Amino acid sequence: MSVYFKYLLIHFKSQMQYRTSFWLLSLGQFFIPFSVFAGLYFLFERFGQIKGWGFFEVALCFAVIHMAFSISECFARGFDSFSDLIIKGDFDRVLVRPRSTFVQVLGSKFEFTRAGRLLQSVMVLIWALSSLPIEWTITKIATLVLMMTSGVFIFTGIYMLAATMCFWTVQGLEVANIFTDGGREMAQYPLNIYHKWVARFFTYVIPFGTVNYLPLQYILGKTQGSDLMYMVTPALGSLFILPCFFVWQFGVRHYRSTGS
Known part of the structure; x- marks a missing residue:
């Protein structure tokens, strides 16, 4: 990890050479998700709620998934642009x-400008949490942190x-955007508003439901049955990265050199 942090420092210094x-x-990056959130706000201004979910509850869902996406875009950008290598x-x-x-590709590129998107998500998170009547406990705080961590691992x-x-x-496939950008847009709403198969x-399969929908029910006091199941879902969702890592290792073993 010392190599990874050296990569991090080098990229940060290089990007700060052009500060403007x-x-x-x-x-x-701050204003990109702002238009999406504005659409969310006007939607609830018109209809009031969606399947029993109020504006601030969905805003909390929105903030968590966008924070996870911003962090993964910043620190896992090396894999997103891997086709260049x-x-x-x-x-x-x-x-x-x-x-x-894994460490070398992970550290090959960072996008620190995603801090703007992250800041906007943090502002929405604070607004939503301050407007919801949540009785906070240590387990609920831990669940909220795990939700964001799980999202980063999944992305x-x-x-x-x-x-x-x-x-x-050789070239990167645009179909992956269905599960990154598309998954982000879909997971910013509670999953029960969609068809059951979705x-x-x-x-x-792609466990975005463990990032917000299921644990969010525990935080908001909407659980049915044991709370423990809803609490541990973010940790279970984080395990998604393990098969992805093994697939990556499989690909590395079957890589054929350019021969140059």
């Missing part, structure tokens, strides 16, 4: 270095799967 550009990009033949150099390919896992496909397709897919 950095701050303008961060400002742009394959196309240019730079992955061959990664293989001959005496460090994990990172999807980036890894998309990167692994580049070993065979909710099941995004709970048992």
Whole structure:
């Protein structure tokens, strides 16, 4: 991990060489999800609620998924842009270095301008939490932290799967955006507003339901049955990254060098 943090520091210093550009990009990232949130606000202004969910409850759902997405976009960007390493033949150099390919690719690119998007999500989170009558306990605070952590792991896992496909397709596949951008847009609402097959897919296959919908019911006091099941779902969702890591390792073993 010392290598990873060195990568982190080097990229941060390089991006801060052009500070005006950095701050303008961060400002742009702040306003990108703002329009989406504005649409959410006007939706509830018109209809009041969706299947029993009020505005601030959905705003909390929105904030959690966008915070997780922002953090994963910042720190797992190396996998999202992995196709560049394959196309240019730079992955061959990664293989001959005496460090994990996972750490090297993870540390190959950072997008610190995503702090703007993260800031906007934090503001929505604070507004939602201050407006909801939640009786906070240590377990609820821990569940909220796990929800964000689980989201970061799931998005990172999807980036890894998309990167692994580049070993065979060379170019990155846009279909991965269905599960990153599309998953983010879908998971910013409680999953029970969709058809059952959609909710099941995004709970048992791509487990975004463990990031917000299921544990959110525990935090808001909407659980039916044992609270423990709802509390541990974020931890279970985090395990999604393990098969993604094994798929990545499989891809690395089957990589064929450029020969140059």
